Amino acid sequence: MSATAKKRAPMPEDILARKGGEPIVSLTCYTTPMAQIMDPHVDFVLVGDSVGMVLHGLTSTVAVTMEMMILHGQAVARGLSSAMMVVDLPFGTYEENPEQAFRNAARIMRETGAGAVKLEGGRHMAETIRFLVQRGVPVMAHIGLTPQSINTLGGYKVQGRGAAAQALMADAKAVAEAGAFAVVLEKVPASLADRVTAEVPIPTIGIGASAGCDGQILVVDDMLGLFTAFKAKFVKRFATLGEDAGAAIADYARAVKAREFPGPEHVFGDATPGGPK
Numbered sequence: 395m396s397a398t399a400k401k402r403a404p405m406p407e408d409i410l411a412r413k414g415g416e417p418i419v420s421l422t423c424y425t426t427p428m429a430q431i432m433d434p435h436v437d438f439v440l441v442g443d444s445v446g447m448v449l450h451g452l453t454s455t456v457a458v459t460m461e462m463m464i465l466h467g468q469a470v471a472r473g474l475s476s477a478m479m480v481v482d483l484p485f486g487t488y489e490e491n492p493e494q495a496f497r498n499a500a501r502i503m504r505e506t507g508a509g510a511v512k513l514e515g516g517r518h519m520a521e522t523i524r525f526l527v528q529r530g531v532p533v534m535a536h537i538g539l540t541p542q543s544i545n546t547l548g549g550y551k552v553q554g555r556g557a558a559a560q561a562l563m564a565d566a567k568a569v570a571e572a573g574a575f576a577v578v579l580e581k582v583p584a585s586l587a588d589r590v591t592a593e594v595p596i597p598t599i600g601i602g603a604s605a606g607c608d609g610q611i612l613v614v615d616d617m618l619g620l621f622t623a624f625k626a627k628f629v630k631r632f633a634t635l636g637e638d639a640g641a642a643i644a645d646y647a648r649a650v651k652a653r654e655f656p657g658p659e660h661v662f663g664d665a666t667p668g669g670p671k
């Protein structure tokens with residue numbers, strides 16, 4: 395590729411082709427400026443329904459709406475030029491039947507330009523995944539800890555330990571067989587994530603899973619230290635932007651109170667020769 399050639403955004407089939415190859419890099423994203431920052435570094439961004447907790451102060455993802463996903467999807471799309479965008483189907487917009495899922499997935503793709511949607515669930519969502527894929531909607535599946543089911547899972551617990559490993563493996567195989575182009579594995583034992591990665595033909599995207607997955611994803615506000623309400627064990631903070639922002643705002647408040655800000659370089663003159671411009 396020449397130095398000036400623009401990288402084409404990957405398609406779901408390009409992500410699928412990365413199975414077993416160079417690790418796939420992804421992060422969640424909710425805004426235009428953050429999309430511009432991460433675009434050169436990631437293969438795909440996920441407009442995750444975690445937006446409800448991270449940016450809207452909700453206590454879970456259950457109350458996230460189609461309107462929120464579409465608004466944030468549109469904002470993210472404006473900041474991307476070389477990464478693919480996947481948008482989450484929110485709770486209650488796809489579980490009823492495949493037709494409901496298609497209607498809402500098609501609306502998200504039409505109104506945001508998303509290259510694919512993500513939905514939570516394994517074997518019980520396989521029929522819906524097949525229905526969507528057959529009708530032109532690429533699907534990323536999400537199994538293990540599925541935060542939209544937090545009220546039936548009984549909390550944000552590790553999934554697939556002990557006897558539950560077999561069921562999780564069956565979920566992974568079912569979504570792959572139904573046509574999903576990738577599967578997110580959230581909060582599962584590392585050894586199980588490695589076995590799933592070895593046994594399913596589609597890329598596994600780990601979050602709280604294993605470095606052996608075909609790719610990784612994190613919530614961007616978690617890894618930048620911007621979301622500090624709590625920190626899951628699987629989150630590594632690569633920066634402390636929340637602390638930096640707090641210090642900068644405290645400094646601004648001090649400068650305002652001391653009448654140090656605005657300084658002469660920040661104010662406008664009345665065109666007096668030699669005065670501020």
Ligand code: KIV
Nearest residue numbers: 422442443444578613
């Ligand atoms: O909504 C989200 O952020 C997600 C990731 C945790 C995979 O689904």
